[in-house]
Each structure stands twice: as structure tokens, then as C-alpha cells.
Amino acid sequence: MRAAKILDRVFFERAYSHLALHEAFREHPLADVDARFVTEVVYGTIKRLNTIDDVLGRVMKNPLQKTDRRVKTILRMSVYQLLFMDRVPERAAIHEGVELAKTWGRGGLKGFVNGVLRNVARQGLPDYRDLADPVKQLALSTSHPEWLVRKWMHAYGEAETYAMCEANVERAYTTLRVNRLQTDRSTLQAGLEADGVQTTSGNLAPDSLIVTKGQALHSEWFKKGAFSFQDESSMLVTYALDPQPGMRVLDACAAPGGKSTHIAERMEDDGEVLANDIHPHKRALIAEQAERLRLKSIHIQTSDAAEFSANVEAESFDRVLVDAPCSGLGVLRAKPDIKWKTDPKEIETLAALQLNILEAAAHALKPGGILVYSTCTIMPAENEDVIAAFLQTHASFEPDDTLDARLGLKAERGQRLIFPQQYGSDGFFIAAMKKRGGQA
Numbered sequence: 001m002r003a004a005k006i007l008d009r010v011f012f013e014r015a016y017s018h019l020a021l022h023e024a025f026r027e028h029p030l031a032d033v034d035a036r037f038v039t040e041v042v043y044g045t046i047k048r049l050n051t052i053d054d055v056l057g058r059v060m061k062n063p064l065q066k067t068d069r070r071v072k073t074i075l076r077m078s079v080y081q082l083l084f085m086d087r088v089p090e091r092a093a094i095h096e097g098v099e100l101a102k103t104w105g106r107g108g109l110k111g112f113v114n115g116v117l118r119n120v121a122r123q124g125l126p127d128y129r130d131l132a133d134p135v136k137q138l139a140l141s142t143s144h145p146e147w148l149v150r151k152w153m154h155a156y157g158e159a160e161t162y163a164m165c166e167a168n169v170e171r172a173y174t175t176l177r178v179n180r181l182q183t184d185r186s187t188l189q190a191g192l193e194a195d196g197v198q199t200t201s202g203n204l205a206p207d208s209l210i211v212t213k214g215q216a217l218h219s220e221w222f223k224k225g226a227f228s229f230q231d232e233s234s235m236l237v238t239y240a241l242d243p244q245p246g247m248r249v250l251d252a253c254a255a256p257g258g259k260s261t262h263i264a265e266r267m268e269d270d271g272e273v274l275a276n277d278i279h280p281h282k283r284a285l286i287a288e289q290a291e292r293l294r295l296k297s298i299h300i301q302t303s304d305a306a307e308f309s310a311n312v313e314a315e316s317f318d319r320v321l322v323d324a325p326c327s328g329l330g331v332l333r334a335k336p337d338i339k340w341k342t343d344p345k346e347i348e349t350l351a352a353l354q355l356n357i358l359e360a361a362a363h364a365l366k367p368g369g370i371l372v373y374s375t376c377t378i379m380p381a382e383n384e385d386v387i388a389a390f391l392q393t394h395a396s397f398e399p400d401d402t403l404d405a406r407l408g409l410k411a412e413r414g415q416r417l418i419f420p421q422q423y424g425s426d427g428f429f430i431a432a433m434k435k436r437g438g439q440a
């Protein structure tokens with residue numbers, strides 16, 4: 001019932017799954033094992049949505065769209081359990097669907113739910129390799145919208161797109177960033193272990209830990225500021241920026257503060273990080289993290305970064321970060337709703353905003369300073385194209401060819417695209433540029 005109610009909000013009230021889950025668990029906490037099951041059913045059903053609807057379309061006489069709202073949700077989540085969750089026995093998935101129809105859906109339709117689910121169980125998952133169109137084939141076998149598969153195939157080819165889509169339907173895991181001002185990786189690892197949280201070292205970033213068992217959020221180590229939750233690709237952005245103690249750093253799009261706090265930690269909390277964001281209500285998010293991590297060098301500002309020429313002083317920062325608002329198509333494992341909610345037309349609007357912010361933020365950088373642009377999306381229009389347009393009209397900037405040494409990863413012309421299938425981390429784009437003149 002819990003999963004059904006959350007999914008109903010996501011499907012019909014446009015709620016975001018991670019927020020809907022968070023609220024539901026806050027209002028009525030569940031035992032860990034039950035919470036894990038509900039989470040998997042919710043994320044899994046959303047991840048596999050078009051495939052599930054295709055399967056239902058093959059066994060139903062009337063279109064799914066005409067089905068009662070709650071019954072539709074019950075059918076979708078039951079099909080997910082039947083076809084994608086090995087540990088749920090077939091009989092249990094059907095029984096639970098029918099019971100839900102009685103208690104939460106429409107009792108009169110319990111026979112219908114039973115019949116549809118039995119048919120799905122009998123027919124199993126279709127073999128989409130039979131489809132002649134490779135876009136349709138990939139869209140249905142890996143559960144992505146066709147427009148996105150088409151764009152990715154065009155940009156990265158069939159094999160890379162296939163690998164990316166496969167990675168996007170895997171389960172997301174939790175990664176922690178050690179606060180080196182409070183502790184070190186092995187002390188934290190041992191401390192978490194004592195709290196029942198098991199971890200291993202991350203694949204990319206030096207201060208990262210991947211949670212393999214337990215809930216790190218409940219650990220005292222979190223409250224006392226020994227770590228933050230952050231994806232490893234996201235951590236690499238701060239290494240790209242290379243902040244040093246005593247510097248002034250501008251984080252143009254800072255909320256909820258993941259990178260601002262990392263920058264302050266890397267600077268040993270010595271200097272100034274101006275954490276700017278357009279939304280006044282997000283000030284508290286940044287302040288809360290800075291306080292928990294006991295960081296004093298972060299100052300919060302609320303303003304439109306596209307208007308920085310009016311509200312930050314020119315050439316006054318040693319480092320400028322633009323972690324731009326983006327379509328988020330690199331984080332589909334953790335936020336699968338994005339692939340269904342994104343309108344491809346939004347990409348152009350976002351790209352224009354990203355270039356505006358980058359241009360306005362760049363004016364705040366001192367000569368010799370480093371400008372980093374990053375997104376958590378895999379979409380050339382929001383990444384490489386934005387940098388190309390910027391460099392074309394800003395002759396005082398050049399690609400930073402030393403980026404690879406700072407990332408520990410191959411980068412070309414100061415740019416690195418990280419696919420989600422490469423290291424198990426989020427899909428990310430990072431570009432570093434230097435402003436000519438001055439001292440680096």
C-alpha cells in the first residue's frame with residue numbers, strides 16, 4: 001500500500017519520487033527491510049515505466065490510459081515485481097496486486113487485476129530484439145524515452161548508448177565524502193562499521209566511501225560533521241577547481257551546498273567561499289550543511305547568477321565555479337522520474353541559461369584564475385556546446401590542459417565527460433578554463 005500511494009503521487013500529481021519517498025518515511029517510518037522493499041518497488045516501477053506499459057498494452061483489451069487511476073498504479077507496480085524482481089515469487093506478486101485492488105483500488109476490479117497479472121506472468125517479458133528499429137528496441141528493452149535514445153545514439157553511437165541505458169536502470173548506491181577537517185577515511189570507516197554501516201573505498205575520488213550495508217544517515221558521525229552524502233563525480237568538480245587555502249572562491253549556483261562545503265574543506269576553511277543561489281529558500285540548506293560540517297568560511301548570497309555583472313565585483317575571485325542548473329540526465333539511476341518528465345524542448349532553454357550564467361560568472365574571475373563549468377547531464381547542447389560558444393566569444397579564456405592531472409582521469413582540451421557506466425558514479429560533465437594573465 002505504501003509503495004502504491006507514493007507511486008500514485010508520482011504518476012498523477014507530478015511529485016518527485018525521492019521527495020515523495022522521503023516524506024512518506026518521515027511521516028510513517030518503516031523498518032529498514034520494509035523501507036528497502038518499498039524504495040525498490042517505487043524506483044523500479046518508475047525506471048521501467050514504458051516497458052511495463054508496453055507489456056500491459058499487450059495483454060489488455062482496452063488501453064491502459066482508460067483504466068481507473070489506482071488500478072493502473074497497482075498493475076504497474078505488480079508487473080514490476082513479476083518481471084523484474086527475482087525475489088518476489090509470482091504468486092505473491094499477483095496475490096498482493098489483487099489484495100491492493102480490494103483494499104485501496106476498486107474492489108469490483110479485482111478479477112480484472114487478477115486476469116491481467118496472470119496473463120503477464122504467462123507471457124513474460126517480450127523479446128524486444130525482434131523490433132527492427134534500433135531506437136525502439138533500446139527504448140523498450142532498457143526503458144528510456146525514444147527521443148532520448150535517439151539523441152544519445154546520434155551523439156555517442158549505439159554501443160555507448162546501450163551501455164549507458166543499461167547502467168541507468170541499475171540500483172543507485174550511496175556515496176560519502178569524508179570531511180578531512182574532522183577525520184580521515186579509515187577512522188570514519190571504522191566508526192561507521194561500529195554503527196552497523198559497512199563501506200568500501202570509492203572508485204574515483206580520494207575521500208570517498210561507498211556504502212555497502214546500513215544507513216549512514218542515522219550514524220552519529222553524520223551529525224557531528226564527519227562526512228557528507230555526495231556522488232563521486234560531483235566530488236571531482238572541486239578537484240577540477242583546485243581551491244587553495246586563503247583564496248576567494250565564487251560558487252555561482254551553490255544550493256544545497258555540496259560543492260561549496262567541499263571547496264571550504266579543501267581550503268582548510270581558510271579564505272572565503274561565496275555560495276550564491278537564486279532561490280532565497282535554499283539559503284537554509286547551505287547554512288545547515290556548513291554548520292553541521294563546522295565550516296566558517298562559507299558566506300551565502302541570494303542572487304541571479306546571470307546578473308552577476310551587477311551584483312559581484314569584476315575580477316575579484318581566484319576561482320569561479322558554475323555548477324549549472326541542467327536537465328539532470330546523468331543521474332537517472334537515482335532520479336528516474338527525470339527521463340519521463342523532461343521535455344526535449346527544455347534543453348535549448350537550459351543551454352541558453354547556462355551560457356548566460358557562465359558568461360556573467362566569468363567576469364568575476366581574476367586574471368590567472370580557474371573557471372570550472374559542470375553539469376550532471378549527458379547532453380552535448382548543455383555541455384560541450386556551451387563551452388564552445390563561451391570560448392568563441394571570450395578570447396581571454398583558454399581550456400585548462402592540466403585538468404587531467406587534477407582529476408586523475410583522461411581529459412581533452414580541459415573537458416571530461418563521465419558516463420554513468422564507466423565508474424558507477426553519476427553521469428557528469430566537467431570543463432576547466434584559465435583566464436589569461438596574472439598568477440595562477
Ligand SMILES: C[S@@+](CC[C@H](N)C(=O)[O-])C[C@H]1O[C@@H](n2cnc3c(N)ncnc32)[C@H](O)[C@@H]1O
Nearest residue numbers: 253254255256257258259277278304305323325
Ligand atoms: C546543479 S544545482 C547546484 C548543486 C550544488 N552546486 C551542489 O553541489 O550542491 C543548480 C542550482 O542552481 C540554482 N540556480 C538556478 N538558476 C540560477 C540562477 N540564475 N542563478 C543562480 N542560481 C541558480 C538552482 O537553485 C540549483 O540549486
